[in-house]
Amino acid sequence: MRRFLAARSTGFSLRGRLVWQFVALSLVLVVALFFAVRLAAERASRASQDAVLGAAVIAVADAIRPVDDGLAFDLPYAAFSMLGAMGNERIFYSLSIGPRHVSGYEDLPPPPVPAEALSPVFYSADYGVNRLRLASVTRRVLLEDSLREVTVVLGQTRYGQALIARDTARIAAWVGMGFLLLAVPMALLAARAVIGPVDLLAEAVTRRGPQDLRPVRHPAPRELLPLVGALNGFIARLRGALQMAETFIFEAAHRIRTPLSLVRTEAEIALAETSDEATRIRLRRMLRAIGESSRSASQILDHATVLYRSEQFEPEPVDLAALAAGVLRALEPVAEMREIAFVASGLDQPVRVQGDGRMLEVALRNILDNALKYSHDEGRIFVALRRQDGRTELTVEDEGRGLSPDDGDLSGRFRRGSNVGEIVGSGLGLTIIEEAATAHGGSFSLKPRAEKGACAILSLPSSPSPSA
Amino acid sequence: MRDLVLAIVTLALGLIAPAGAFEIEEERIFGAPQGRELSIISTTDVPAIAPVMEAFVRHRPEARIRYMQAASTEVFRAIHDEQAEIDLVMSSAMDLQMRLANDGFAAPISPEIDGLPDWARWRDQLFGVALEPVLTLASRRGLGDLAPPRTRRDLIAMLREHPDRFDGRVATYDPQSSGVGYFLISQDSSQSDSFWRLAEVMGRLNTRLYCCSGEMINDLRSGRITIAYNVVASYAARYAPDDPDLIRLALEDYTFAIQRSALVPVNAPDPEYATEMLSFLLTPEAQAIMAESSGVALIPGTGPAASVHLRPVRLDAGLLVYGDQLRRGNLLAEWTAAMVQP
């Protein structure tokens, strides 16, 4: 019986995570690219525009000439035209002698540090609603017999510059977006390449038979080796644990049974030797209890066997007739003690089913045990095996006490029927049989016979599906 | 007739306009009385612009255009100082228009500008709508047997050789009172050294200075003057289209063409409609009408081609220099020195 236990998902896919991380990284790079390009473009255009602004302010300053009756100032058209050509900026200028404004725009922000004659001072400031880039030079001019400082301030907006930077950055962003679009399939490819070996490994492990507990030898990339190692370690531990569990159960049974044998034997001897009735009653009780524990131990073992084998179910052809005959033979002496006769039919020729022989033997022994247990002395037990409608049915009928109508579910573990009286039995027997039947894709039913006794039917598919 | 209209309008405006408000010379409503109103302030005379406006309202029956004609300085003042709520501003004073744009009074707009040359726009704020060649006009009668001059050098020579015939009969704009006049002498002075020689000669001949083209042309036609230097052509074309006495001289050393440019103020009540109007002004239909009166097309292919001597003044940040007080002061001082000779 293959059982695929779905692992609990952590809610994310490794492949998805890989792809998203790749894409997110790309996105971060694209954004970084955008800002880096924008910054670089801004700096480059600012540097070039500053150069033009500097040249213009010097040209303006050069146009200042002292004349006889004051100051001649022929604002150079070319300088302004040049400034305007740099991206159609707005242009502002002012000329002042000392603190007195003489010409141009009033209230233009003055330079933060006093400007010099030759190299302009550049600064940025707000003028009205506009952010300006300004350059300023100061010339000393002899005016009315005294040396006066004439300051020229030339400012321009930098909308064009911002626009250029934005455009450049937008181009970078488009390139980045293109890269991002490319990154998605690339990430998918990369993720597939990375996840591929994991899938292959999983497939190799899945393909294994249920009892294949050999270490995984599938070639795996170096990164997966720890996983494969851990898997192999786990398989080894599992194999060890399974063997240990089996060994432990049987060993435990062994340890209990030997002293139990001694107790039982001694009790029987004591019973034979004493004539004190009270002691005899006690000894009988004791013997009955020992019988019960012994039977319980057997059934626990049988149950463990059935569970263990149905976990690793691997059906093979089994001759159910021969199996049943063998079980009958083993139980014959016990039946004979109570002068119970087995009446068998259909066991003389092979009846093959797909199944686990040992599990079926356990089931049959428990069915017959049950029948024997509830049979009257000198009674008969009918065992019949036949094929019917593609199913193989083993019927075991006894003439003992039947089932009372309220025993709807007799297979409840450790529960006992209401009319079993003093008969020793744990009730685990029926569970064992039913589980074995289920593992084979079959069914087991126990119902009262028409007259007296019970009829147990184990029904198996003649060719059971392996996944049942 | 015009004077009468002007007087009525001025009177009317005088009653309703608040004190200190800009002065309007003429106002005309085009289109439906209850339509979607588009207010335009412009330096262009109403008769010159009327065909264009009428074409616009013909295409858009719902339109109502309130067209106000004013002097260029008043147009500038209306927008720059008074922030009047006007949708479209058209002016031939390029320096002032540039100053408005540079000082942030023009809204960025995106009209349809198919074929508009690069030099006819500044950013997305200022758009040239027509070329206006600056001509020299002469009276055939006044010249008599003299050959019309072809260059400034010819003009100077002619004036020098016949001071008696030209004394008091030469006219030009008064740069002190006329924005266009100042702009033109600025252009002339930076374009050619011969201008100052011409100014000197004109000063010696007691040149008469006018505030406006119209009066200058009137005096020319009435025979009071013989030569009118630097007259904006569209006026000449409008007022004397078929006067056989009038000679239009496009001097061959250079002939300026200023641009009538338009902008939509940032506080325009209906900028979309203004943009639509601007787009219309740039259509071949409107361009053809305007080219007819100015004699040259702004957008190639929509009217008469420009002659090789024509130098359109670019819409350029360099125009800002003409507003400089010091520069203006120096230039006017030089002009006055040339005009008023001892």
Add this chain to the structure above:
Amino acid sequence: MRFLLVEDSDDLAAAVVSRLALDGHGVDRAATLLEARDFLDSAPYDLILLDISLPDGDGRDFLARERQARRDTPVIMMTASASLSDRVSTLDRGADDYITKPFDFAELLARCRAVLRRHAGAADSRQHFKGFTFDALAATLTIGDETRELRARELRLLEILLSRPGQTYSKSHLIDRLFSFDEEVSDNAIEVYVGRLRRKLDGSGARLETLRGVGYRLIPE
């Protein structure tokens, strides 16, 4: 019958020997496989009760060697582990039967009889008493020329009574020996079998006497 018990636990061995003696069987006990070999060399045995795990080896290997040497004394393996593979391998290696510890002595003897019956002529199981011969394996009672079949419980009863002729057995004692402790049996149940056996012993020179309130005993007539 004469048994060889191969069992390493002294306590259990002593108990089993005593218990079998109750039924009148002679038992030698070997603690190791080596001792077992010695016993088997020195005397014939009807049956060997062989434990699986012994200090000097595996009982199944010993059995396999015995069978190879064509010594075919019947063997019942005693196993405590009850694992199926143990049982299967036990039978595969030549054991005649197996019994799981702790065992019901009645079941053990029933299995012994079944095994010996299959080994026809292997053991002389006949007992003579007065005018009859009792063959436990054949489950017959022969009086003169007449052979009478005995049913399982009649046989068990006669076996018990014959092990100590003349001794009185109480009803409850006989019930304990005759029935499994798992069964619920009334005191009267024994009377049925006593009655049947008494009829089968008619003319045998022996009599099954009822001592009212005490029990039963087999005495010569």
